[in-house]
Each structure stands twice: as C-alpha cells, then as structure tokens.
Amino acid sequence: MYTILIKQFFRSKTVLxxxxxxxxxxxxxxxxxxxxxxxxxxxxxxxxxEQEKHIKTQTNLHxxxxxxxxxxxxFSFINPVNSLAGISIGQSDLNSHIQNVTILNLExxxxxxxxxxxxxxxxxxxDISFLIIxxxxxxxxxxNFNILSQEEENGTWKLITIQxxxxxxxxxxxIALRVIFVAIILGLLFFLAKIILEIPFDRSFLQMIVMSxxxxxxxxxxxxxxxxxxxxxxxxxxxxxxxxxxxxxxLPVLVNNYITNTYxxxxxxxxxxxxRDEYHKKWDTDKRETLDKFYAHYPQFSHYELQEEGFSWxxxxxxxxxxxxxxKQERDEMYLKIEKRESLSKKIAQFFPxxxxxxSMNAIANTxxxxxxxFLNATTKFHEDLRLQFYPKIFDKKSANSIDWTRYKPVxxxxxxxxxxxxxxxxMSCIIIxxxxxxxxxxxxxxx
Amino acid sequence: xxxxxxxxxxxxxxxKTFHQKGLFILLFIFLAVLAYVTxxxxxxxxEHEHVVEHHQDESRKxxxxxxxxxxxxxAHFGSFVFRxxxxxxxxxxxxxxYTGNAIFLEAHKQHTANFSxxxxxxxxxxxxxxxxxxxxxxxxxxxxxxxGYAAITSEKENGTLKxxxxxxxxxxxxxxxxxxxxxxxxxxxxxxxxIALWSIGFLENHNLENSVAIRSLLITLSYILFYMILxxxxxxxxxxxxxxxxxxxxxxxxxxxxxxxxxxxxxxxGNSVYPNLSxxxxxxxxxEEISKKGDSHNPDDPYFNSLRDSILKVYNVxxxxxxxxxxxxxxxxxxxxxxxxxxxxxxxxxxxxxxxQNSITNGLVIFNPYLAIKNLSMSFSGTDFNTYVxxxxxxxxxxxxxxxxxxxxxxxxxxxxxxxxxxxxxxIDKSYWKTVPKFNYEYISISKTISTQxxxxxxxxxxxxxxxxxITKYSNLFKII
Numbered sequence: 070m071y072t073i074l075i076k077q078f079f080r081s082k083t084v085l086x087x088x089x090x091x092x093x094x095x096x097x098x099x100x101x102x103x104x105x106x107x108x109x110x111x112x113x114x115x116x117x118x119e120q121e122k123h124i125k126t127q128t129n130l131h132x133x134x135x136x137x138x139x140x141x142x143x144f145s146f147i148n149p150v151n152s153l154a155g156i157s158i159g160q161s162d163l164n165s166h167i168q169n170v171t172i173l174n175l176e177x178x179x180x181x182x183x184x185x186x187x188x189x190x191x192x193x194x195x196d197i198s199f200l201i202i203x204x205x206x207x208x209x210x211x212x213n214f215n216i217l218s219q220e221e222e223n224g225t226w227k228l229i230t231i232q233x234x235x236x237x238x239x240x241x242x243x244i245a246l247r248v249i250f251v252a253i254i255l256g257l258l259f260f261l262a263k264i265i266l267e268i269p270f271d272r273s274f275l276q277m278i279v280m281s282x283x284x285x286x287x288x289x290x291x292x293x294x295x296x297x298x299x300x301x302x303x304x305x306x307x308x309x310x311x312x313x314x315x316x317x318x319x320l321p322v323l324v325n326n327y328i329t330n331t332y333x334x335x336x337x338x339x340x341x342x343x344x345r346d347e348y349h350k351k352w353d354t355d356k357r358e359t360l361d362k363f364y365a366h367y368p369q370f371s372h373y374e375l376q377e378e379g380f381s382w383x384x385x386x387x388x389x390x391x392x393x394x395x396x397k398q399e400r401d402e403m404y405l406k407i408e409k410r411e412s413l414s415k416k417i418a419q420f421f422p423x424x425x426x427x428x429s430m431n432a433i434a435n436t437x438x439x440x441x442x443x444f445l446n447a448t449t450k451f452h453e454d455l456r457l458q459f460y461p462k463i464f465d466k467k468s469a470n471s472i473d474w475t476r477y478k479p480v481x482x483x484x485x486x487x488x489x490x491x492x493x494x495x496x497m498s499c500i501i502i503x504x505x506x507x508x509x510x511x512x513x514x515x516x517x
Numbered sequence: 518x519x520x521x522x523x524x525x526x527x528x529x530x531x532x533k534t535f536h537q538k539g540l541f542i543l544l545f546i547f548l549a550v551l552a553y554v555t556x557x558x559x560x561x562x563x564e565h566e567h568v569v570e571h572h573q574d575e576s577r578k579x580x581x582x583x584x585x586x587x588x589x590x591x592a593h594f595g596s597f598v599f600r601x602x603x604x605x606x607x608x609x610x611x612x613x614x615y616t617g618n619a620i621f622l623e624a625h626k627q628h629t630a631n632f633s634x635x636x637x638x639x640x641x642x643x644x645x646x647x648x649x650x651x652x653x654x655x656x657x658x659x660x661x662x663x664x665g666y667a668a669i670t671s672e673k674e675n676g677t678l679k680x681x682x683x684x685x686x687x688x689x690x691x692x693x694x695x696x697x698x699x700x701x702x703x704x705x706x707x708x709x710x711x712i713a714l715w716s717i718g719f720l721e722n723h724n725l726e727n728s729v730a731i732r733s734l735l736i737t738l739s740y741i742l743f744y745m746i747l748x749x750x751x752x753x754x755x756x757x758x759x760x761x762x763x764x765x766x767x768x769x770x771x772x773x774x775x776x777x778x779x780x781x782x783x784x785x786x787g788n789s790v791y792p793n794l795s796x797x798x799x800x801x802x803x804x805e806e807i808s809k810k811g812d813s814h815n816p817d818d819p820y821f822n823s824l825r826d827s828i829l830k831v832y833n834v835x836x837x838x839x840x841x842x843x844x845x846x847x848x849x850x851x852x853x854x855x856x857x858x859x860x861x862x863x864x865x866x867x868x869x870x871x872x873x874q875n876s877i878t879n880g881l882v883i884f885n886p887y888l889a890i891k892n893l894s895m896s897f898s899g900t901d902f903n904t905y906v907x908x909x910x911x912x913x914x915x916x917x918x919x920x921x922x923x924x925x926x927x928x929x930x931x932x933x934x935x936x937x938x939x940x941x942x943x944x945i946d947k948s949y950w951k952t953v954p955k956f957n958y959e960y961i962s963i964s965k966t967i968s969t970q971x972x973x974x975x976x977x978x979x980x981x982x983x984x985x986x987x988i989t990k991y992s993n994l995f996k997i998i
Binding site for chain 1: 572586611619641761766798875
C-alpha cells in the first residue's frame, strides 16, 4: 500500500514542480547569502588596509600636533557578520556593520548609514529565511489542499473506505509522505547552506533548524485542520491561500505598521539637533563652565588647567564631549522607544508563527535590531576607550610620534546571542498541538 | 462583433457574481481594511509632517539664534534637512521606509541621510508596508483571480457554454463580455480606493497647487489599465483551462511568479550583477582624488601654491596678509569647490550603479504589468527612487551654497590677520544668519516623471492591446467543450 502511495505521489506534476521551484530558489537564496557574506568580508579586509593607510598619511601630515591629528584620525570598529546571516540577512543590510569614528562628538557619527540602494532594501532579500517563511507554506498548501477532497471528488475515497482498513491511518500516511518530502528538501537546503556558507555546526545553527522544522510542521497542521472540514478542493485552496495571505503577507505588515505608529521615534531627530547645538553653543559660552562639566565627567583629568585666552585642545575636546554628554537624555529616550518597539514586536509575534520565525532567525543570526543596538552601544564603549587613551596624551601636548600607531588596528566586536529556544517555540508548539488536536477530535466519527 | 452581446454577457456575469454570498463578505472585509489603512496612513502622514516641520523649525531657530560668530564656525554649525513626504505617500509609500529622513549639511563634508524608518524598526518591517497600494497591487489582483477563475470553466462544466454559443454568441464576444463583467465587479473594489486617493488629492493640496490632482488622475488611469489587463488575463486563462481547478492553480501560479518572485529576483540579480562601492571604498576613492587635486590643509601643496600666486598677482601684493580679502576664506572656497566636484562625481557614479541595479526591474516592466504599475504608482506618488535621488542632490546643492556663502562672508568681513575662529574678536554680526535662505524641497515635475516612466506606460497600453487582440483575433484557440 505504502509503496503505491509513494509511486502515486512522485508521479504528480505538482511534486516535481515543488521540488524544482524550491531547489532553484534555494540555490538562489544560498547564492544571495554567500554574496552578502562575501561582500561583508571584502569590506572588512578593505577596512583593515584603509585604516593602516589612513593612519600613515594623517600622522605624516600632522606630526607635531596631536590634537589636530586626532581631529582627523578615524578608527574602525567592525561587527564581523555571523555566517548564519547568510541564511537570515534580516536587518543587517540596512545598518552599517563598520563604524569609522574619530574621537570627536560620537552622536554625530554613529548613525551614518551604509551605501545601499534603497530600491534593493525595499524589495528585500531572497534569502533562505524568506524561502522558508514565505514559499514553503505555499508548497505545503499545494501538496496538501486536495489530498482528501480529490479522493472524494474522484470517488476513490469510497473504495478506500470499503477496503476495511483504517481510513484515518491512510490519510495520515498520505500526509506523512508529504511531511517527509518537504522535510528532506528543507534538510537538503540546510545542508547546502552549511557547506556553501561555511556555517559551523553549533547550537545556533541547530536552533535555526529546529525553528524552521517547527514552522513547516505548523503549516502542515494548518492544512490538516482545514482539509478535515471536508470541503471541495477549490474551497480548500481558497481557504488555505487566504490563511497564508493573512498570516504571511497581511498580518506582519499590519503588526509592523501598528508598532511603528504606536512608537514613532521622533527622538532621533530631537537628539541629532541637540548633539549639534550642545557642542556648538560652547564656542560662545564661558570656557570655565564647559571645563567644569568636563571635569565633573572625568575627575581624573581635572588637574589639566584651562588656558583662558585663545584656543586650546583641552577646551576643544571638552566642547566636543558636551555634544555627547548633553544630548544623553534625548538619546536615552530614543533607545527606550526602540526597545519598546522590540518588546512589542516580540510580544505580538509569539502568537503568529511567521512573525515569530522571522524574528527568531534574525536573533539567532545576530541580524536583528537588538543586535544593531548592541553594536551601537559597543561602539560607544569603543569610542570611550579611545578617548580615555588619547585625552591625557593630547592634554599633555605629546607629539604624534610618541604613540605607537601600529597598535591601532581595527577592533572587532563580539556579539552575544541571548536567544532562548524554549521561550520562542512554546506558543508555536501549542498552536500546532491545538490545530492537530481539534482536527482529530472533530473528525473521530468520520473515520475508522 | 455585436456590442449588445458583449454587454449582455458582462451584465450577466456581474449579476451572477453578486449571487454568491461570499462576495459581500469579501467586499465588506476589503472595504473595512481599506478604510482602516487609509485613515491610518493619513494620520501617520500628518504626524510625520508635523514632526518634520517641528524639527525643521527647531533646527532653523537654533541656527538663527546664534550670536555673532566667525562665519566658518557657522559653516560647521551647519543645518539639518528633515525629509518631507509627498502627500500621495499616504496612497503609495513606495521606498519611503528605506530612505534616510535626516541629513546634516556642513562645510566640506558630505553626510549620509540617516534615520530611515526601517533602520529603527524590527525585522518585521521587511514583510512590506501597509498602504493603499498594497491592497491595490497585491491583494486586489488575487481577488480578481478568485472571482474570475471560473468565468469560462464553470460554463463549460455546466454545459452552458455550448448553449450560449449555439444561441449566436461568438467566443470572442463571450470572452470580452466576461472580461468586462469582471472589470465591473473589480471596479466595486477599486473605486473606493480611488475615492481615498482623490480625497487625499483635494485635502492635502496646500502648497503643491494642482499637481496632486494631475498625479492622482495619472495614477487612476494607470490602475484602470492595469485592472483591465488583469481581467482579460483571468478570463483568457479560464478559457484555456480544462477545468476550474486548473484555472485557479494557473492563476495562483501567475500571481506568485509575477507579483512576488520575478520582482524579487530581478532586484537580486541586478544587485549581484552591478555591485556598488562599499562606503569605505567610496570614501577612499573620494579622498584619493582630493589628495591628487591638492590638499588645502597642506601649505606646500603645489595646487594651492599656484592658486596663492595667482591671487597675489590679481591684487598686486606680495603677501597674503596684504590681500583685501580673507585669504583662508578664499582657500576654503576653492577647496570646497574642488571637493564638491570630486564628491559629486563619485556620488553620481554611485547613483548610476544603483540605477543599473534597478535597470533589470525597469527593463522587465514590458513583460510584467505588475512591475509597470508598481513603478508608475510610486513615481507619480513622489515616493520612488528618482525622487529620493533628487532629494539628495538638492540637499547637496543647498549644502554647497550654504558653505560658499559662509566662505564669502569670511572673505569679505574677516580680517586677514585672524588666526583662529575662537572668541569674540573675529566675528560677524548675527543678522547675517537670517539671510541664509531656507531649504526648499521641490518634487520632480510631472512631465519629467512621465518621460522617465514612459516604458511603463507603454507596457500597460501594449499589454491591454495585446490581450484584446488575442481575444478577438485568436478566439479559435479557445475550445467550447
């Protein structure tokens, strides 16, 4: 019986088509991921070279004035992209993964964007996560929508009923066959991705695989639930497609729109004006006042005396520092808003598997907004370290040659993943069990 | 061909569709969503406009309130431009979420436009934008397919097609009639969306004169063409299919391919064929060229030395200190001129690469009416790529003028003996700050948009003609049974 089922399954055109579509798009998806990773790697290599070159030219130009040299000198802080980002590019193509900062006012530099075609961003990436979230459900629907109704429409269901064997078991076998087929394709894609994208086989990769398989299972359970209403093939197709449309196309857009409008981040604008004003105002206000604030921030530098007349680097860097220090409130408000956006997204997403899977995949691959914010915060830390190293040297009026510039190579950021698999699959698993449970319970009397 | 027959069949299809109870539910849901989306986008637009205006004013106020200063300090104080949205972005937000909203403009340094909505959003933003166009471009076509997939096949399955044919209706009349009927049904869905569009046009018209009305008109016409094409496609597919089941599946396949996969693939391919410079490479390219041209900071630079000699000659003096103009202001204005030319050259190259990346999508409009309507709708709504590029070049233009104005003030009013911009000695009167004009953002003119979008317009017209031709001339390809 089972061999015949398998034969019948592989003879259908839909199966071949499904296989071809998924494999072609799968290759394209992995290719997209590979290209993305390669580009990032190239940029990282280039950054290393450029930093060395940059330091060399600038130190030659401004040998005797360290204050002036550090006005120009840029230091790179790199977020090395996780190879899993090749599977789920997420928000990492939107945000710069390399910070190139001087020790001046940081808030005016930190948010500079990368050079990316906005058209490309708006169309989005064709990565494996897109394939899994968007297209796998459609394939599952195409494979399942008529497995029961077609038998009924063709009159073969009656033949099965009279054979005396369990019809329910027969249906399960048919579905199981499809589950295995789709699972194998997904496994194949993950295998290819692992090899081509050079992903280490670790916890994060496993978590991603678990999430994906669970998501596939979710769509099978949706199909199972719908087909057990025993409607016609056309109705099933329309109902399942509408479900897909609502869950994968419409709802995420609606949720995102709701979040965006609930928490508009105007503070970004306010902050950016403030950081400029607070620095520039200091050119016209009392120097002593500026320095007092600076000493309050860095008591360790309070022994550097202010030169009241004319220009001095101590005063200049104190002014720059005030741009950052005095826009802190606005900045904190901005980050608070972003955090609120994040937590609301997560809260809503847990009830809707497509959203949940997208956010989880991004979180696992370190390509989410949270990761970008963490990188920005680490940039602040990196920048602060530089300041602490250079401030005393500038204030001591040391020469540029007194510093070993070869030590200043680009610094790499270490990302932390705080993904908790259990929390993220809890609701989805419940939904799957509920769907299957209801489907079975409702139909116990129909089957033998 | 008899017109009466076509209209009769159209009417019959229209009436029959309304016999399905499902249609009213669908219509109700669609209209409810449309109403929600419209009010929501409108409120968000008003909010954004308010935020932009508020911050623009704040930033300007802070510029105006600067005390007496050295002009070069003001050149670095700089100004912000917060990007205003076109009112029609309520209708079609295009690439708006992905374009920078705030740009800082100061002397000899070009900044990127930052804080795009998407950069401050979670991963959910990549699923797309909620706006009226999403309903019109993605959802409504699917509804049309659902309503029309059985247009011919159901008649075949019921055996009524033969009867209609025997009664004297030609196959092309049936196909045309059904298409027309389907178009009337879809009109019930899209007309309310156009009411929304036109009300935006009338109510948000404050400072754009009548251009919004013309844009709305063009958008309306394009969509009508688009839906006519879709209705014909639906009926043709239904006519060519053996049964309703297959017709539905083919149409769904078309939707998936034309509306989701091709657009995405076109952009992906475009980007991998024409990769653009990374920011670090871009900056390096600009810096290299600038250092070749001459470094205004280096007193021994040959370019600036020759510049000095020539200006000394013009004023017939031997030392820059004796010049009637402020020499460092002069050097900076020349440096600004140089660096702006070099930056713009590189920037234009970058934009050209972007355009090449988009060229695959833009080339496919001929084969894919969805891409055609998408491009048309975006560009007439002032939310497309070209509009953004024009915004960027307008800001750069403003930045350049602002910096040069400050350099002029420095040349004119600052003593040649000044060594620093610090303190209250080498300053000019604060009343000059107010004389700097405000940034005035202008949208691309409609005629220019039409000329760049001509292929898309031609594509829609061509597709409709082709469909009609196919129905009328090749009707023998359709089987009655």
